[in-house]
Structures are given as structure tokens and as C-alpha cells.
Amino acid sequence: MNPSDHVDVDSLAELKDIMEDEFDILIDTFIADSEAKIASMAEIIAASDAEELRKVAHSIKGSSSNVCAAQFSELARQLEHMGKEGTTDGAAEIFENLKQEFTCVVATLKNHI
Amino acid sequence: MNSQESPADVQESDEVLRILIADDNDSDRLILQTIVRKEGHTVYTACDGQEAIDIFKEQSPDLILLDALMPNVDGFEAARTIRDLAGENLVPIIFLTSLKDAASLADCLDSGGHDFLSKPYNRIILKAKIQAFARMRKLHETVQAQRDEIVMHHDRLLHEQEVAKKVFDNIAHPGCIDAPNIKHLLSPMAVFNGDLVLASRKPNGGMYVFLGDFTGHGLPAAIGAMPVSEIFYGMALKGFSMQDILREINKKLKRILPVGVFCCACMADLSFRKETVEYWIGGLPDIFIYRKANHSVEQFPSFNLPLGVLSNDKFNTETKVAPMAHGDRLYMWSDGILEAGNEAEEMFGEDGVKQVFANNDDVDSVFGELLEAVEVHTGKMEQDDDYTVVEVRQVTEESLGEYFGERGMSGGMVGGPIDxxxxxxxxxxxxxxxxxxxxxxxxxxxxxxxxxxxxxxxxxxxxxxxxxxxxxxxxxxxxxxxxxxxxxxxxxxxxxxxxxxxxxxxxxxxxxxxxxxxxxxxxxxxxxxxxxxxxxxxxxxxxxxxxxxxxxxxxxxxxxxxxxxxxxxxxxxxxxxxxxxx
CATH class of the missing domain: 3.30.565.10 (Histidine kinase-like ATPase, C-terminal domain)
Known part of the structure; x- marks a missing residue:
């Protein structure tokens, strides 16, 4: 696995500079927050609730972009778009990719702590 | 969450602002708060729109970074509420958003946002925006302070005028301007518009009416009113002729007023017994006589220069006499009524005046109809006080009785020489x-x-x-x-x-x-x-x-x-x- 496939490491280094001591807290917060959202997203997709899917995906899209996880953010964007179109058809497949991507992102981020 | 961070190393020359950050996403809020704090600002944080509103009420922050999509009260609604609370103060709101479509961004601005900041956050852009809005706030404050100062000066000017007006009223003779045969429209502060209406019974039973319109506005226009009023009443009651009074007023004004300030005027001497009016007009619009008998209107133009222009040896006190039967009305006005403009800047004009007479059925209601027509023309619901109109009705001396309209007239036998x-x-x-x-x-x-x-x-x-x-x-x-x-x-x-x-x-x-x-x-x-x-x-x-x-x-x-x-x-x-x- 190449870390830069999942996280823009240069930007992450910059973020680490800015955050200083708070960087660890930020990463922990991001991971905990995302885990909770991924868990709720599984239920939402099971319930085919497009509107809720849009909201949660939108939130993940924003926060993941801020920790430089571009691919993770992109998958969230695709789910948000589906929700906005009012459908959850095919969401499960993308969701699987998103969960997988999240695992890689977590690994990369933890490497930087 | 409502944590207040103390400013870290403040960069010199940059203003320390108190900034509210409202974002429901913990990690995003953490990043933003860290960046802003590092710029040296004081930070307050909120997790949703309602909390943002509460903190705003409590802390009145200088600037707000507001996430658009939040649970409970969302950013749009919070922005509207905060804008209402801020009133005339400028509280810049920057929306935080990962929305990209134009419609959503427009929503941010429509609901009271001043700008937006996209995720992922860029430190440089954020700093630039905060600085830009700090400058805008300062500019707004300066403008407000200057406006307040202007308002204060204006209020003081009005107050001073009121005091001066009070002094003027106390000194000026009330005359008989409220006599039952006189109707007039005169702003309470007309003396500062340069307008003046005087009326006095004459010892021989007749009546003098005087309308003056000084050039200019404010104190310069008001200065001349006092001597005119004093001379008019002093001389009228003692039985001086119209010529004597006009000559005296002209002499006084010529002496005291600077060049370029003068008094357009009309003076009328009503003889109730002879049923005539003797008049002198200097520089005012034509006066009108509206005949009760046949509803005809006669117009008499000015034939002299205004008062205070010529020295007395060149001043012409020649008057003219017109018949005026009982029930006939004489109209005098300042040029304000003719110049009253509407939205298209068309003047009411002499035609407007004539139209009122042409449409009139009842001579008693002309005065009201005239004012109404001006109101309709200017489209202003409130009476515009920039003009002065006087209507004088020719009456029998008996109907006027012993009305002299003077203060303390009926005071009885208290003091004064009796034996x-x-x-x-x-x-x-x-x-x-x-x-x-x-x-x-x-x-x-x-x-x-x-x-x-x-x-x-x-x-x-x-x-x-x-x-x-x-x-x-x-x-x-x-x-x-x-x-x-x-x-x-x-x-x-x-x-x-x-x-x-x-x-x-x-x-x-x-x-x-x-x-x-x-x-x-x-x-x-x-x-x-x-x-x-x-x-x-x-x-x-x-x-x-x-x-x-x-x-x-x-x-x-x-x-x-x-x-x-x-x-x-x-x-x-x-x-x-x-x-x-x-």
C-alpha cells in the first residue's frame, strides 16, 4: 500500500505543523467521528433513506477533505450525490469501497501521529 | 460546547478579533479553531445554529464563521436571526461549506452571509478573508460614527432653531393672524424657511396683511423677520399708512441685510367699509382675487422690487387698489406653492392653482382644495411645509366685531392710565x-x-x-x-x-x-x-x-x-x- 494513494502526505505534514500538539487529538477525533458516521451509514443504506445518506455523506466529504483524504472524500461525494438524486441504488457497492478506503486512511493517519 | 481560547502570539499590526466558529463536525471545527487562534484572535465555538445564536447574544463577536448544514437550527436560519439581532451593526458572516453548486452558495449570501469559505480549509485564504472583513467592519463603524455625528449636529441645529423660534414668538406681536377671516398655511418653523405672515387690525377698523419671503434658509433668512414684524405691528396699530410702513421696513432691511438677502413681499390693506383692497407687491408671485358673486378669478402681478433691495430714495411705495366685495377672497403665497414638484419634477405652477379655482364649487372650501391639490401633485401624504399660503376674506366690519387678536386684550382694567x-x-x-x-x-x-x-x-x-x-x-x-x-x-x-x-x-x-x-x-x-x-x-x-x-x-x-x-x-x-x- 502506498500511503500517498490515500492521503496527500505533503498537505498532511502542513496540517500537522499548524495543529502542533492538537494534531493527535484531531486525528483521533476524525477517526472516531468517521467510524460513528460509517456505522450509521450502514443502517441508512439498509433502510434506503436517501435524504439521510446525503447528509452523512456530505459531512464525511467535508471532514475527510480537511485531513487530506482525497479519495475517501470523493467516495463520500458520490454517495452524497446519490442521496441528492433521491436514490440508494448501488450505494452498498460504493459504501463497501468507502469502508475499505477508510481503513487505509486510518492506517496512514496513524502512521503520522 | 462553548470554549473561549485565549489569543496566542498576536501578530503585530493585525487587529485582534473575537470570532465565533459554528460547525457541527468536530474535526473540522478543531482545525478551524486552531488556525484562527494561531492568527491571534479570540475564538468562541458552537456545535449548531442554536448554540451560535445563543453565543452571539452573549458575546457579540466581531465575525462569525458559520457552517451551512448543521442539525437543529441550520446555518442559513442562524444567519438570518443573527443579522436581525445585530441591527444596524455590521457583523460579517462567512459561511463554511463544502457545497459547490451556485444555488447553494447563493443561498448563503441571501440568508445574510457576506462570503463563503470552502472545505478543505486553506489557511492563507482564511486569513485574507478575516482581514478583509475586519477592515470592512472598521469602515462601517467609521461611517456609523460620522452619521451619528451628523445626526447630533442636525439635532442641535434644530434645537437651536426651536429656541430661537421661541424667542421670536415671545418678542413678536401675535397680531390678528388668527382672525376669523384669515386662513393661512405656515410651517411652525417657517421663520427659518424665510417665510413670514403678519396681520393687524388698523385703528380705523381695517386690516393689514403682510406676507414676506426672505431669500435663503435658516438663520440668515430668519434674521430679517424680527425687525419686519416689529415695524409692521408697531406702525400698523398706531395708524401709519401702508406706504409709511413699507418705507420703514425697506429702509431697515436695506440697512441690516447683506447684499443678496432681501424680502419678497406683498402687503394688503383691506377696507371692510369701502370694500376695496389696496395692495403693494414686490417680487412675490401674482396675487389672486376670487370673486364670490361669479366665481371669477382676477390676477394681480408684482410691480415692485422686493423689500431691502433699493435705497429709500429709489424705493417705490406706489400701491394699487382693487374692488373687493364682501365674501371675496384674496390669495397671497410664497413661490413655494408654484414650485412644489412631483416625482417627475413638474411644478404645481400657476396652472395648478388656476385649475383649483376652475374646479371649485364652494368659495368656502377653496383653501382646503388648494392644499389638497398640492398634496396630490407632490404625492406626499404629509403636508410639505416649504410653502406659505394666505387667504383673506373680505367681511363686514361688524362681523369681525372687535376682534383684535391681541394678547391680553381683554385683560380688563388692570394698570394703565385711566384718569x-x-x-x-x-x-x-x-x-x-x-x-x-x-x-x-x-x-x-x-x-x-x-x-x-x-x-x-x-x-x-x-x-x-x-x-x-x-x-x-x-x-x-x-x-x-x-x-x-x-x-x-x-x-x-x-x-x-x-x-x-x-x-x-x-x-x-x-x-x-x-x-x-x-x-x-x-x-x-x-x-x-x-x-x-x-x-x-x-x-x-x-x-x-x-x-x-x-x-x-x-x-x-x-x-x-x-x-x-x-x-x-x-x-x-x-x-x-x-x-x-x-
Whole structure:
């Protein structure tokens, strides 16, 4: 696995500079927050609730972009778009990719702590 | 969450702001808060829209970073609420958003946001935006402070004008502007628009009305009002002629006003008995007479320069006379009414005025219709006070009664001379060009309660004095006045003889005593002439109903308790009895 496939490491280094001591807290917060959202997203997709899917995906899209996880953010964007179109058809497949991507992102981020 | 972070190393030259960050996403909020704090600002944080509103109320932050999509109250609604709470203060709101479509971004601005910041956050851009809005806030504060200062100055100016107006009112004579035959529209602060309306009864029973419009506005325009008012009332009540009053006002204004400041004016002398109006117009718009009988309108243009322009030797006091029957109306106005503009900047104009008369059915409602028409034209619901209009109705003297409209007129017999006598001897050089009647009338009007009778008294004095001067001292023959050519000859002789007069006297002896109901005034006028066969004259007078001469005595007899010639006819005594009003 190449870390830069999942996280823009240069930007992450910059973020680490800015955050200083708070960087660890930020990463922990991001991971905990995302885990909770991924868990709720599984239920939402099971319930085919497009509107809720849009909201949660939108939130993940924003926060993941801020920790430089571009691919993770992109998958969230695709789910948000589906929700906005009012459908959850095919969401499960993308969701699987998103969960997988999240695992890689977590690994990369933890490497930087 | 509501944590206040203390500012870290503040960069010099940058203002420390108090910034509220509202974002429901913990990690995003953490990043933003760290960046902003590192810029040296104080940070407050909120997790949703409601919390943002609460903190805003509590802390009044300088700037707000607001996530658009949040649970409970979202960013859009929070922005609207905060904008309402801020009132006229500028609180810049920057929306935080990962929305990309134009419609969503427009929503941010529509709901009261000033800008937006996209995720992922860029430190450089964020810093630039915060600085830009800090400058905007400062600019807004400066503008507000300057506006407040302007408002304060304006308020002070108005206050000063009110004080000055109060002083003016206290000094100025109230006159009879509220007489039942006068309607007028005059702003309470008109004196500072340069407009002035004065009205006074004359001792002979008539009425003077004066409308003045000074050039300019504010204090410079108001300065001239005081002397005009003082001269007008002082002289009118003493029985001075319109020419004398105008000449005096002109002289005063010419002397005190700077070049370029003058007073456009119209003065009218209403004779209720003769049913005429004598008028002088200098620089004001045409005056109108609206005839009750046939609803016709006559227009009389200005024929003089305004007051205060020419020196007195060039000043023209020539007046004109127009018939004005009872019930006819005279209209005078400042040019404000003609210049009243509508939205298309079209003036109301003379045509607008004429239209009102043309549409009128009832002469009593012209005045109201006129004001209404101006209102409709200008489209302003509130009465615009930039113009002045006066309507004077010709009435019978009786209907006006003893209305003088003066303060303290009916005050009763408190103070003032009531029991006295005085002699006043006029010698040739005085007789030549001095009119003693105003002085004598003024003296008599000091008697409390006598003023309502001033019309009669003035008439009596005028008649006795002209008899004594013209027939007694000058030896003119009143028979001359029987024909129009003789009339002219009479007056030319009078002028010529007066001019060269070097002997003879007229002596007034006045004696006033109080009675239970009022008073008794004895007027004796004596001249140094040869006298005449007064018994014959009285007999003649009783048979005479037409003609110009000899008219005075029977008229006087109706006004007095007694008229008696004494000696060889060069003395006449009149006893005038009067009752106080109350």
C-alpha cells in the first residue's frame, strides 16, 4: 500500500505543523467521528433513506477533505450525490469501497501521529 | 460546547478579533479553531445554529464563521436571526461549506452571509478573508460614527432653531393672524424657511396683511423677520399708512441685510367699509382675487422690487387698489406653492392653482382644495411645509366685531392710565409734514380696554384734525371738494400751502376719566384760524346726504355722546363715551 494513494502526505505534514500538539487529538477525533458516521451509514443504506445518506455523506466529504483524504472524500461525494438524486441504488457497492478506503486512511493517519 | 481560547502570539499590526466558529463536525471545527487562534484572535465555538445564536447574544463577536448544514437550527436560519439581532451593526458572516453548486452558495449570501469559505480549509485564504472583513467592519463603524455625528449636529441645529423660534414668538406681536377671516398655511418653523405672515387690525377698523419671503434658509433668512414684524405691528396699530410702513421696513432691511438677502413681499390693506383692497407687491408671485358673486378669478402681478433691495430714495411705495366685495377672497403665497414638484419634477405652477379655482364649487372650501391639490401633485401624504399660503376674506366690519387678536386684550382694567389729561400743540414747522395721529392714537391705546374702540377714535381724531388744519390753519374752502376738478385743486392748494406754512397752530386737549362701565374721553381740537358759523354748518350737514365735503361731522356725531363747537368755531369738543368689553 502506498500511503500517498490515500492521503496527500505533503498537505498532511502542513496540517500537522499548524495543529502542533492538537494534531493527535484531531486525528483521533476524525477517526472516531468517521467510524460513528460509517456505522450509521450502514443502517441508512439498509433502510434506503436517501435524504439521510446525503447528509452523512456530505459531512464525511467535508471532514475527510480537511485531513487530506482525497479519495475517501470523493467516495463520500458520490454517495452524497446519490442521496441528492433521491436514490440508494448501488450505494452498498460504493459504501463497501468507502469502508475499505477508510481503513487505509486510518492506517496512514496513524502512521503520522 | 462553548470554549473561549485565549489569543496566542498576536501578530503585530493585525487587529485582534473575537470570532465565533459554528460547525457541527468536530474535526473540522478543531482545525478551524486552531488556525484562527494561531492568527491571534479570540475564538468562541458552537456545535449548531442554536448554540451560535445563543453565543452571539452573549458575546457579540466581531465575525462569525458559520457552517451551512448543521442539525437543529441550520446555518442559513442562524444567519438570518443573527443579522436581525445585530441591527444596524455590521457583523460579517462567512459561511463554511463544502457545497459547490451556485444555488447553494447563493443561498448563503441571501440568508445574510457576506462570503463563503470552502472545505478543505486553506489557511492563507482564511486569513485574507478575516482581514478583509475586519477592515470592512472598521469602515462601517467609521461611517456609523460620522452619521451619528451628523445626526447630533442636525439635532442641535434644530434645537437651536426651536429656541430661537421661541424667542421670536415671545418678542413678536401675535397680531390678528388668527382672525376669523384669515386662513393661512405656515410651517411652525417657517421663520427659518424665510417665510413670514403678519396681520393687524388698523385703528380705523381695517386690516393689514403682510406676507414676506426672505431669500435663503435658516438663520440668515430668519434674521430679517424680527425687525419686519416689529415695524409692521408697531406702525400698523398706531395708524401709519401702508406706504409709511413699507418705507420703514425697506429702509431697515436695506440697512441690516447683506447684499443678496432681501424680502419678497406683498402687503394688503383691506377696507371692510369701502370694500376695496389696496395692495403693494414686490417680487412675490401674482396675487389672486376670487370673486364670490361669479366665481371669477382676477390676477394681480408684482410691480415692485422686493423689500431691502433699493435705497429709500429709489424705493417705490406706489400701491394699487382693487374692488373687493364682501365674501371675496384674496390669495397671497410664497413661490413655494408654484414650485412644489412631483416625482417627475413638474411644478404645481400657476396652472395648478388656476385649475383649483376652475374646479371649485364652494368659495368656502377653496383653501382646503388648494392644499389638497398640492398634496396630490407632490404625492406626499404629509403636508410639505416649504410653502406659505394666505387667504383673506373680505367681511363686514361688524362681523369681525372687535376682534383684535391681541394678547391680553381683554385683560380688563388692570394698570394703565385711566384718569389723565394732556395738551399737545403743533406749530407750523411740525404741521408741514408731521402726522400727529399715530402718536395720539398710541397714547390713547394705553388706556386699558379702549383699544377695541380705536377705529372710532381714529376716525374722530382724523376728521377733527383735518378740519382744524385744512379749514382753520390753511383756510381751504371745503366747498371746492364738491366736484372732481375742485377736489384736485383743493389738494394741490393744500400741498402748496402746507409747504410754505409759517404761522398758525393746532392744539389737541385730551381728557380721559374712568366711569363705572368704561370711560369718558373728551377731545378738544383748537386751531388759530378765524373760525366759522358753526351753527349754520351743523344745520347744513343734517340735510346733506351726498358729496365729499362736510361728511365727517354727522358721522362723528353718530359715534359720540356729543359734538360741540365752541367760541367762534375754531374749537370743537367731542365727548366719547365707551364701555369696556367685560
Amino acid at each position: 389723565w389729561a394732556i395738551s399737545y400743540e403743533l406749530r407750523p414747522k411740525t404741521l408741514r409734514d408731521f402726522n400727529p395721529l399715530p402718536v395720539i392714537t398710541h397714547l390713547l391705546m394705553e388706556v386699558p380696554g379702549l383699544r377695541p374702540h380705536s377705529g372710532k377714535i381714529y376716525t374722530i381724531l382724523a376728521e377733527l384734525y383735518s378740519n382744524a388744519l385744512e379749514h382753520g390753519v390753511l383756510g381751504l374752502d371745503s366747498a371746492l371738494k364738491g366736484s372732481p376738478t375742485g377736489f384736485a385743486q383743493y389738494y394741490s392748494e393744500r400741498t402748496q400751502k402746507l409747504h410754505t406754512l409759517d404761522m398758525g397752530q393746532v392744539k389737541f386737549h385730551l381728557d380721559h376719566k374712568p366711569t363705572d362701565v368704561g370711560g369718558e374721553l373728551s377731545i378738544v381740537v383748537e386751531d388759530t384760524g378765524p373760525g366759522f358759523d358753526w351753527k349754520k354748518k351743523l344745520d347744513d350737514a343734517e340735510h346733506k346726504t351726498e358729496g365729499y365735503c362736510g361728511r365727517g361731522l354727522p358721522l362723528i356725531a353718530t359715534m359720540c355722546k356729543s359734538v360741540q363747537y365752541l367760541g367762534n368755531g375754531n374749537q370743537v369738543e367731542v365727548i366719547f363715551e365707551w364701555e369696556a368689553d367685560h
